[in-house]
Amino acid sequence: MTELNNITLTPRTTPRCWALIPCAGTGSRAGAAGPKQYQVLAGKPMVMHTLAAFAEVPRIDQTLLVVSPDDKFFQTSEIENASFLIAAYGGSTRAASVFNGLNALLTEGAVDHDWVLVHDAARCLITPAQINQLLDACLDDEVGGLLALPLPDTLKTAHAGRVAATLPRADKWLAQTPQMFRIGSLLEALELAGDAVTDESSAIEAMGLSPKLVVGSAQNFKVTYPEDFELAQAVLHSRMTRKTT
Ligand SMILES: Nc1ccn([C@@H]2O[C@H](COP(=O)(O)OP(=O)(O)OP(=O)(O)O)[C@@H](O)[C@H]2O)c(=O)n1
Numbered sequence: 016m017t018e019l020n021n022i023t024l025t026p027r028t029t030p031r032c033w034a035l036i037p038c039a040g041t042g043s044r045a046g047a048a049g050p051k052q053y054q055v056l057a058g059k060p061m062v063m064h065t066l067a068a069f070a071e072v073p074r075i076d077q078t079l080l081v082v083s084p085d086d087k088f089f090q091t092s093e094i095e096n097a098s099f100l101i102a103a104y105g106g107s108t109r110a111a112s113v114f115n116g117l118n119a120l121l122t123e124g125a126v127d128h129d130w131v132l133v134h135d136a137a138r139c140l141i142t143p144a145q146i147n148q149l150l151d152a153c154l155d156d157e158v159g160g161l162l163a164l165p166l167p168d169t170l171k172t173a174h175a176g177r178v179a180a181t182l183p184r185a186d187k188w189l190a191q192t193p194q195m196f197r198i199g200s201l202l203e204a205l206e207l208a209g210d211a212v213t214d215e216s217s218a219i220e221a222m223g224l225s226p227k228l229v230v231g232s233a234q235n236f237k238v239t240y241p242e243d244f245e246l247a248q249a250v251l252h253s254r255m256t257r258k259t260t
């Protein structure tokens with residue numbers, strides 16, 4: 016506790032939890048007319064499903080969406096009562112978008128010690144329950160962690176389109192998001208790792224740390240290829256039907 020001009024300042028000991036959603040990609044593998052995160056699925060643009068899941072988790076204090084400086088969707092859409100922040104600081108890679116978003120969080124009042132849950136806009140099937148599972152598993156952890164799935168299939172390496180080898184899969188996991196780390200550590204890790212890393216965990220691992228693996232769900236897949244839209248929409252429809260029956 017510090018005394019300053021007769022005002023008593025109590026240090027904030029409980030870290031806040033922020034969500035950061037990189038949403039500045041072009042979706043080149045998805046083959047859609049525009050960025051995949053704005054394609055309408057089950058009545059809403061994909062990213063709005065993603066945002067809705069985070070809005071239902073009371074432990075998330077604030078969500079920041081990182082969009083491209085050229086983003087047309089949010090420039091032209093009327094989003095009423097938006098409960099999230101938008102920063103038009105998307106970079107040329109996912110890592111750059113996340114790095115810029117973390118700095119934007121600091122200007123919004125976040126501190127190094129706060130947690131951030133980084134989640135792909137394109138993983139629109141994430142549920143509040145899965146986000147809560149990650150929070151429960153990591154809030155007391157020294158390093159942080161990520162949702163991930165133990166590899167369900169046999170794993171091959173390839174050479175010139177033919178199998179080169181079959182690898183043991185018992186220790187292999189598919190990394191998903193959200194990935195949850197302290198803001199200060201993640202900024203430092205990304206600064207050192209540069210643009211090449213494809214997820215936050217890789218940057219943290221490069222610092223010699225070992226993030227916790229928290230079992231996710233096969234339904235939390237990333238919409239990446241053209242056929243993924245139909246599958247994601249079918250899952251969203253089945254959830255809506257379950258809610259109304
Ligand atoms: N420069 C980038 C690239 C990606 N992303 C975001 O990171 C997430 C995961 O990336 P990915 O699936 O690779 O999306 P795209 O880069 O859009 O797809 P592609 O690689 O097929 O072009 C997406 O929500 C995407 O919008 C981002 O914010 N900034």
Ligand SMILES: C[C@](O)(CO)[C@H](O)COP(=O)(O)O
Nearest residue numbers: 109135190191192213214237
């Ligand atoms: C972060 C991620 O979703 C983990 O699986 C993934 O690496 C991002 O996808 P990209 O295709 O590498 O951008």
